[in-house]
Amino acid sequence: xxxxxxxxxxxxxxxxxxxxxxYEKLPEILEAIDLVYSITLADEKTVxxxxxxxxxxxxxxxxxxxxxxxxxSVCIDDEHSMALLKEVRxxxxxxxxxxxxxxxxxxxxxxxxGQDPQPTHTAFLPIGKVIKVDFALPGCAPAxxxxxxxxxxALEGDTDYMLPYAVFAEEFMDTNGLDLARRVISQSLxxxxxxxxxACQTRAIKMYxxxxxxxxxxxxxxxxxxxxxxxxxxxxxxxxxx
Amino acid sequence: xxxxxxxxMEIITARATDxxxxxxxxxxxxxxxxxxxxIENGILDGSIVASAPDKHNPSPVVAITKEDILKARGTKxxxxxxxxxxxxxxxxxxxxxxxxxxTPCQLVALRKAIKYPLGFRHVGDKVGLIIGxxxxxxxxxxxxxxxxxxxANVSMDDVLKTDIGKGKLWVYKKDGSEPITVPLxxxxxxxxxxxxxxxxxxxxxxxxxxxSVGSPDGWSTVIIRTKRGKEFIDKMIADGKLETxxxxxxxxxxxxxxxKLSNGKKEKSLDTIRxxxxxxxxxxxxx
Amino acid sequence: MSxxxxxxxxxxxxxxxxxxxxxxxxxxxxxxxxxxxxxVRGFERFLIGKAAEFAPIAVSRFCGVCPTxxxxxxxxxxxxxxNITPTEDGxxxxxxxxxxxxxxxxxxxxxxxxxxxxxxxxxxxxxxxIQEMRKIGQFFVDTIGGEAIHPPNVVIGGMAKNITKxxxxxxxxxxxxxxxxxxxxxxxMVGLYDKGKFADGTPIPENLGYHDFPLLxxxxxxxxxxxxxxADVTETSPYDEYPKEYAKxxxxxxxxxxxxxxxxxxxxxxxxxxxxxxxxxxxxxxxRALEIIVTIDxxxxxxxxxxxxxxxxxxxxxxGDGEKVGVGMNESPRGHNTHSVVIDPKGKxxxxxxxxxTTWNIPVIGHATVGNHYKFAEHVVRGYDPCxxxxxxxxxxxxxxxxxxxxxxx
Ligand SMILES: Cc1cc2nc3c(=O)[nH]c(=O)nc-3n(C[C@H](O)[C@H](O)[C@H](O)COP(=O)(O)OP(=O)(O)OC[C@H]3O[C@@H](n4cnc5c(N)ncnc54)[C@H](O)[C@@H]3O)c2cc1C
Ligand code: SF4
Ligand code: SF4
Ligand code: SF4
Ligand code: SF4
Numbered sequence: 042x043x044x045x046x047x048x049x050x051x052x053x054x055x056x057x058x059x060x061x062x063x064y065e066k067l068p069e070i071l072e073a074i075d076l077v078y079s080i081t082l083a084d085e086k087t088v089x090x091x092x093x094x095x096x097x098x099x100x101x102x103x104x105x106x107x108x109x110x111x112x113x114s115v116c117i118d119d120e121h122s123m124a125l126l127k128e129v130r131x132x133x134x135x136x137x138x139x140x141x142x143x144x145x146x147x148x149x150x151x152x153x154x155g156q157d158p159q160p161t162h163t164a165f166l167p168i169g170k171v172i173k174v175d176f177a178l179p180g181c182a183p184a185x186x187x188x189x190x191x192x193x194x195a196l197e198g199d200t201d202y203m204l205p206y207a208v209f210a211e212e213f214m215d216t217n218g219l220d221l222a223r224r225v226i227s228q229s230l231x232x233x234x235x236x237x238x239x240a241c242q243t244r245a246i247k248m249y250x251x252x253x254x255x256x257x258x259x260x261x262x263x264x265x266x267x268x269x270x271x272x273x274x275x276x277x278x279x280x281x282x283x
Numbered sequence: 284x285x286x287x288x289x290x291x292m293e294i295i296t297a298r299a300t301d302x303x304x305x306x307x308x309x310x311x312x313x314x315x316x317x318x319x320x321x322i323e324n325g326i327l328d329g330s331i332v333a334s335a336p337d338k339h340n341p342s343p344v345v346a347i348t349k350e351d352i353l354k355a356r357g358t359k360x361x362x363x364x365x366x367x368x369x370x371x372x373x374x375x376x377x378x379x380x381x382x383x384x385x386t387p388c389q390l391v392a393l394r395k396a397i398k399y400p401l402g403f404r405h406v407g408d409k410v411g412l413i414i415g416x417x418x419x420x421x422x423x424x425x426x427x428x429x430x431x432x433x434x435a436n437v438s439m440d441d442v443l444k445t446d447i448g449k450g451k452l453w454v455y456k457k458d459g460s461e462p463i464t465v466p467l468x469x470x471x472x473x474x475x476x477x478x479x480x481x482x483x484x485x486x487x488x489x490x491x492x493x494x495s496v497g498s499p500d501g502w503s504t505v506i507i508r509t510k511r512g513k514e515f516i517d518k519m520i521a522d523g524k525l526e527t528x529x530x531x532x533x534x535x536x537x538x539x540x541x542x543k544l545s546n547g548k549k550e551k552s553l554d555t556i557r558x559x560x561x562x563x564x565x566x567x568x569x570x
Numbered sequence: 571m572s573x574x575x576x577x578x579x580x581x582x583x584x585x586x587x588x589x590x591x592x593x594x595x596x597x598x599x600x601x602x603x604x605x606x607x608x609x610v611r612g613f614e615r616f617l618i619g620k621a622a623e624f625a626p627i628a629v630s631r632f633c634g635v636c637p638t639x640x641x642x643x644x645x646x647x648x649x650x651x652x653n654i655t656p657t658e659d660g661x662x663x664x665x666x667x668x669x670x671x672x673x674x675x676x677x678x679x680x681x682x683x684x685x686x687x688x689x690x691x692x693x694x695x696x697x698x699x700i701q702e703m704r705k706i707g708q709f710f711v712d713t714i715g716g717e718a719i720h721p722p723n724v725v726i727g728g729m730a731k732n733i734t735k736x737x738x739x740x741x742x743x744x745x746x747x748x749x750x751x752x753x754x755x756x757x758x759m760v761g762l763y764d765k766g767k768f769a770d771g772t773p774i775p776e777n778l779g780y781h782d783f784p785l786l787x788x789x790x791x792x793x794x795x796x797x798x799x800x801a802d803v804t805e806t807s808p809y810d811e812y813p814k815e816y817a818k819x820x821x822x823x824x825x826x827x828x829x830x831x832x833x834x835x836x837x838x839x840x841x842x843x844x845x846x847x848x849x850x851x852x853x854x855x856x857x858r859a860l861e862i863i864v865t866i867d868x869x870x871x872x873x874x875x876x877x878x879x880x881x882x883x884x885x886x887x888x889x890g891d892g893e894k895v896g897v898g899m900n901e902s903p904r905g906h907n908t909h910s911v912v913i914d915p916k917g918k919x920x921x922x923x924x925x926x927x928t929t930w931n932i933p934v935i936g937h938a939t940v941g942n943h944y945k946f947a948e949h950v951v952r953g954y955d956p957c958x959x960x961x962x963x964x965x966x967x968x969x970x971x972x973x974x975x976x977x978x979x980x
Contacts, residue, residue, distance in 0.1 A: 190398070235364025235365065238367040250362075269402060
């Protein structure tokens with residue numbers, strides 16, 4: 042069975058809640074995979090070491106993980122987070138940036154440190170800036186239907202379907218509303234479908250006279266507008282309809 | 284199956300039997316009749332359509348009654364971002380079986396949203412029917428206004444309907460007088476530029492698509508593409524909501540014309556795409 | 571001789587936390603330190619200078635389990651700072667959004683603790699019920715709030731949109747469904763909690779999770795800023811509560827009311843408003859279960875009085891005087907939640923501070939592990955349903971006094 046891990050970095054757990062919003066299908070999913078690490082959902086492989094002074098009970102990241110879903114940005118100022126992320130990369134075959142915090146930095150791109158009690162936690166990056174990421178699933182949170190499509194494509198090895206996620210991981214770590222505007226509207230490619238406006242989970246995009254206006258005061262750099270815009274890219278799989 | 288018209292199961296010529304629906308619809312009233320049928324038979328609980336209460340500048344609305352649908356009849360040759368309302372339709376409107384009508388580009392966006400729904404939580408499975416309209420080009424509202432007011436010399440307040448066909452833009456007035464026409468060679472510069480990279484004329488991703496080209500005046504060409512689309516149209520015919528005639532597969536004004544226009548659009552747009560690439564400009568990526 | 575037990579990280583709750591316990595020869599906890607080690611993203615700092623409207627969107631992202639609690643506290647605080655009165659129907663919609671979130675959040679916690687209490691035979695049925703309940707709860711937040719995970723419709727002055735009649739009817743039908751499910755489910759869960767043992771047969775010590783700190787709750791279903799005087803609230807450094815070696819990794823400050831730690835959450839609310847009268851870890855679980863019924867009853871009531879033609883949002887301008895500290899309180903699933911804000915005359919944020927539910931509970935949890943074997947300590951943690959990403963958002967109350975920061979450089 043495919044060994045799956047869920048790793049929680051600097052995140053809000055909304056992405057995992059989204060996965061749980063598979064409702065009646067959740068038990069089915071948990072049966073289709075072997076969830077080998079997820080401190081929120083399960084007790085982990087536990088290593089107990091005992092000395093005269095100390096009993097240490099540690100939950101460790103297992104070896105030979107097939108798919109690691111990493112939720113959250115990485116705080117490069119926190120050595121534990123950095124070490125965990127590197128360990129995840131080493132021990133996992135496929136690393137997925139699960140949600141916008143991991144894919145683009147999302148809300149954490151605003152962080153600038155200075156807050157007690159850890160004022161030195163300053164920099165929170167999309168994980169792809171620290172390790173090689175194979176696929177990115179933006180969205181704050183990414184919708185469950187998209188997560189499931191991805192997981193089942195991965196289980197079936199449907200690389201055609203997975204291609205847009207690979208491209209996003211590679212090319213769109215820095216995108217946001219303004220970036221979409223520059224890539225599409227400022228290139229005379231926007232035809233006013235309104236998809237970006239519907240997708241935007243903060244409602245930062247409003248359509249006027251058939252074109253989007255971006256309220257950058259409300260943009261959290263999640264990148265989902267860019268991901269969904271058909272004038273950025275369309276996968277060939279979209280054209281197979283029944 | 285045909286390269287120029289996309290995948291399809293069947294092509295027919297049809298029109299709504301309800302004269303009321305037909306009266307103010309653009310062509311055969313297929314779109315409006317279908318949505319009304321869907322609502323009245325519980326197949327749909329509402330539809331996203333383009334409404335233009337304020338003088339032809341359209342915007343999408345969620346229509347849940349026959350009256351709502353009828354109010355939105357007719358083509359607006361300006362951009363109505365119908366996908367923008369999709370989420371609202373299933374959120375605060377509480378719809379679970381949404382009908383959708385859109386231009387070919389909007390259907391690409393919609394199908395992508397359904398297949399890659401990361402930004403569309405609990406939305407995709409609530410789309411109950413996707414109707415596509417044929418589309419050669421679109422205009423933003425300000426351009427349309429210039430064409431109507433400055434080229435056709437008609438006040439926006441007096442416009443009953445606009446149509447594009449037979450090489451002309453037709454402006455019909457509320458007073459019932461003869462329509463004013465503007466030759467399309469004058470309208471080209473006002474076309475939305477992003478339409479020039481669009482290679483889909485006949486809404487190839489619809490459940491069924493419809494337009495005037497290929498059928499006699501007052502009738503519509505209907506290209507049935509999916510099982511869902513076929514079931515829907517078959518039911519409408521069986522219930523007497525559509526009258527049909529075989530599509531004209533041979534004649535000059537029939538399906539061959541549709542294919543010719545479709546191929547023409549594809550070729551022209553592929554050219555534009557090539558030129559953009561040569562100039563180092565981005566183009567929509569096909570992955 | 572005492573030994574140290576370190577559990578890192580603790581599991582089956584939100585976020586990253588460690589337990590550091592001092593135990594005697596029999597493994598009985600003598601001192602317990604529970605602490606968050608989730609990095610501090612610094613929302614209160616980066617919000618400064620941003621438009622007020624950005625705050626509810628940003629702080630919703632404290633937590634994806636109870637995002638609504640933060641958006642609501644935030645808009646309440648800004649309204650207070652700007653003297654804006656939200657519309658009546660806006661408030662009804664907002665409370666419905668909050669409660670929809672609670673309708674999902676309480677059950678998901680029961681899912682996380684399911685293996686502790688639910689016998690294997692019943693598991694399938696119980697999880698099915700939990701997921702059905704969650705689905706209805708999330709449907710409420712999706713429909714009214716716009717998105718169940720981070721609802722954008724919670725806006726200053728009320729809500730961005732009212733809902734249609736069709737939507738209301740669907741919500742009402744599902745609420746009735748929820749009530750039926752909840753009655754069965756709550757009975758079942760309370761029955762398990764009353765058994766006095768875990769699913770594997772281990773007896774649960776009766777005094778597990780006992781502590782002597784007072785309870786804090788402001789409202790049974792929404793939040794009420796008149797019920798807590800912020801002048802009584804202080805925030806102290808982890809260095810005051812924890813030994814230095816643990817304090818230096820701690821990612822939350824320690825809030826107190828009149829110098830005392832406080833427990834917040836369902837037990838606090840149920841005790842104050844519904845006559846609940848039990849203490850300890852099992853009591854926390856029980857109160858949480860029973861509160862599901864309080865929640866759905868209120869939802870049914872609110873759906874009755876909602877005016878679908880009512881104005882969802884007040885259009886009063888979003889400007890402050892740059893001085894008034896607006897306070898917003900919301901009773902999140904995990905307990906009392908306060909946001910404080912100052913808005914300047916241009917509508918920008920001048921100061922932002924949140925003390926969220928789990929921040930209150932974190933130091934209490936450590937104390938509550940004392941007196942029983944360390945193997946029960948994680949059960950005590952789960953009794954509080956901690957949600958730790960939320961909890962890492964505090965700054966010293968007085969911006970100018972560097973009390974906390976100084977200690978770092980000592
Ligand atoms: C910009 C544009 C260009 C077109 N170009 C061609 C063409 O070259 N050849 C051709 O044969 N047909 C074309 N059509 C389609 C044609 O004009 C009719 O819309 C179609 O035949 C449907 O007519 P009907 O009588 O069945 O629909 P009706 O019953 O009149 O209903 C039409 C439906 O389309 C919706 N609608 C109207 N305007 C828009 C819009 N701008 N965007 C999205 N939805 C809208 C309405 O709300 C309504 O629900 C074009 C349509 C548009 C919008
Ligand atoms: S992407 Fe959004 S939902 Fe996911 S962890 Fe980040 S803030 Fe939370
Ligand atoms: S505009 Fe909206 S969808 Fe786009 S990046 Fe910003 S928040 Fe995300
Ligand atoms: S999704 Fe892309 S093409 Fe559609 S309106 Fe937005 S920017 Fe324009
Ligand atoms: S020509 Fe293409 S891009 Fe332009 S409106 Fe029509 S379908 Fe859309």
